[in-house]
Amino acid sequence: MRTTNRRRRKENAENVLFTLPALLLVIIMMYVPFIMSGYYSLTEWNGISKTPVFIGLANFHKLFSNSSIFAGTILFTIRYTLLFMIGSNVIALILAVALTKKFSAANVFRGLFFIPYIMSLTIVGFIWKFIFTKGFEKLFGLTGMGFLNYSWLGDPHLAFYSIVLVGIWQALGFYIVLYIAGLQAIPQDVLEAAVVDGAGPVQKFFRVTLPLLGPSITTCIFMSLTNGLKVFDIILALTKGGPGTSTYSTTMQIYQEAFTNNNYGLGSAEAILYFIFVLVTTQLVLRLMKKLEVNL
């Protein structure tokens, strides 16, 4: 009896001791700043003065008023994420199907598509900035194709699509390898049985391959959702949010509010709203995906 008691006490001590470093680190780096954000969102604070002034919900009132561009940044983030999700998943799926065909260069091609994904997003942004300005200018001189002469980063409408294009370009390799892994996990005999039953290639893809790819699609949709909502580095390198504030994502807005305008309190309020927005969006999509997967 006594030995089991002592043993249990020792085990309990170990449970605490071995998990304590992880627990403390997470609390210090994530929970503490999170709670601080919650508090500072209720204050006016420029980061320099020692004491933030408590102002209640005034920051949130300001953000919901018409003069604030915050709602616009949420809208931009939604538009970006939607287009990024659709673009990267559709293109990656098509390429994954092509790259699982047997040909000698398949491995090299897969590697090439993955290279942008291992590069820093900031560098990727700069490369494309060069292409959109200098590269397109030269190509226009050579070919005379009109679209090359557009102001791809200077026009608010086009700048949005430029950012989406670069975002997809950088991340595509990631979704390709996930879809390739999913395609390779589909048992060959199921596909062969479909052919024996007289299914054409198109029918085979939509009726057999796609439903069996369900888990991969769920993973990719979810990953592209969370990555899309976080967009920041590319915008900073490509347009810095411009022209004007037309390409401000919410992340960009939080950054500028705090570190350029020195409105730490208002920035914290934006950060809290962004958190709620991301949480609600991801949970909704997750639930939707689960429902769809069951139906398949």
Add this chain to the structure above:
Amino acid sequence: MSLKTKRKIVLIVMLVMLSLFTLIYIYPVFLMFMNSFKPFGEVVSDPIALPKKPTTENFIYVANKIHYLQLFMNNVLITAIGILGIVFFSSLAAYILDRRKNDYTKLIYGIIITPMLIPFQTIMITLLKAMNIIHLDQSKVGLGIQYWGFGIPMATFIFFNFMKTIPKEIDESAEIDGASTWKTYCAIIFPLIKPVCFTVIVLDVMWIWNDFLLPLLMVNSSTKTKTLVLAAYTFVGQMNTKWQYAMASMTLTVLPSILIFILLQKYIVEGVVAGAVKG
């Protein structure tokens, strides 16, 4: 025309289209490499062609200007500290959290993995203040330690799920033989979780090595603490019109990643796929 030859033609057409697309797709990377070898003027006058007289002058200028070697070592140090802590603390916690299931460990597990839902931008403003208070800002080691807190939730989640697949009998028999919990972890568990360690390492190296926002907030004030990406960001900003130097600095920044990728392609892709499926 028989069905077989028709299929073959379709396949060839598809391959040609795929090859073309791949070439266009990778061209921006190639363009960056190429332009870093061009002298001033040629980059702007002819940005898309091969260099007429390739020169390595840009690289020498940039490497000296940004203190490339120092930056590279900074990146190595920060990434190494980050990875060591994440792997060690997460695997240790996951081992206990899976093997000793009770109300306490369940609660701890919940607290550790829940922050996966908190986007970094939500906490970045106050993080700066919090890190300033405990003096982890403006320091390479401090930055490495900060990555522990941000990497642990995901890593613990991955290790925890993998621990479930290791039969309990293995470590139970070791404990019956008199090995302490710590010894069992070192001698039995850690060797067994190596495959998933590799997944965590691949994911976190790619993340920390290329991370931008956290270093921008924490270590941007001095060349002694800057990372490669940060230095390239500042440098390209300054070299607004001198694209040949900008290109060379960008090439130098991504070169280590690309070389490592070429060497370890198979393992990196495997790690990324495993991480995404588990995460």
